[in-house]
Amino acid sequence: MNLPWLTSVFNQLTGRFLANRLHHALLFCGPAGIGKLALAEAFSKTLLCQKPSSLGACEHCQSCALLDANTHPDFHILESKKQLGVDKIREGIGKLSATSQLGRNKVLVIPNADAMTDSAANALLKTLEEPTNNTFIMLLTDKVQHLLPTILSRCERTVLALPPEHQSLAWLQQQGLEDASPALLQAYGGAPLKLIDAMNKDGEGLSFRAFNEGVDALLAGSTTALSLATTWQDAARQVVNWCQQRAHKAFIINQRMEDYAAYSESTQAAKQLQHPGINKVIVLTRVLERLTRPTAY
Ligand SMILES: [Zn+2]
Incomplete structure (x- = not known):
């Protein structure tokens, strides 16, 4: 085993x-x-x-x-x-x-x-x-x-329970995922095989790594929220989920109302995405734009 x-x-x-x-x-x-x-x-x-x-x-x-x-x-x-x-x-x-x-x-x-x-x-x-x-x-x-x-x-x-974090991280590193971090693992609900699967997916779906790279580009001003939202619309629920976790974490650390507002925004977006007819690009753009506000994160 x-x-x-x-x-x-x-x-x-x-x-x-x-x-x-x-x-x-x-x-x-x-x-x-x-x-x-x-x-x-x-x-x-x-x-x-x-x-x-x-x-x-x-x-x-x-x-x-x-x-x-x-x-x-x-x-x-x-x-x-x-x-x-x-x-x-x-x-x-x-x-x-x-x-x-x-x-x-x-x-x-x-x-x-x-x-x-x-x-x-x-x-x-x-x-x-x-x-x-x-x-x-x-x-x-x-x-x-x-x-x-x-x-x-x-x-x-x-x-069977989720493995302890240190054990998952050590195993992920053995699998060649050298930049595996607690935050990355958390983004996949603490389930190491889910994370490996997502990392190994090429093209289909959106990996947490690609999400972070996109957000970095957004914060650096080299892309727009609309452009990312358009690219990521098929993974809209996952993106909103990651934005939500990001805002939640920022709020816990900084205790700033901006972070709480971003968290509420993504929580609301997650609910909206449950409606089949919703325009995902509009919902995602709004959530992503929240990230570009200087005080938001
Ligand atoms: Zn045998």
């Missing part, structure tokens, strides 16, 4: 598996961007490995090689961007009912378990109640309150 804040959970799960005391239905819940899927994948590898040890998968057997190549016949993952319907769940369950092709365990991972429709969840219930032999199901969610109580009651829950 290469995410240090999840190592102890991983070791604990592995220990219980090796002692034959692992529940067949596991629920990993916690904020987005902390590595729930990475944990599920690393642990699946251990469950499927032909020579697992307390360190996890052996990384050398046929099973480990098949997983690395994304072709393991007993590992299934139900990806879903939006809704996860009953057909998809039935398809996943169907795969579990077949005999394991490598003669060991079978694993089904459902990354966005909260995306299951009620009928999909009901279809899954029976499998959770009466699983086929050697079957493990892992449900992942950052919205545990969206899961049916009947599902929750049949899973063993592991609650």
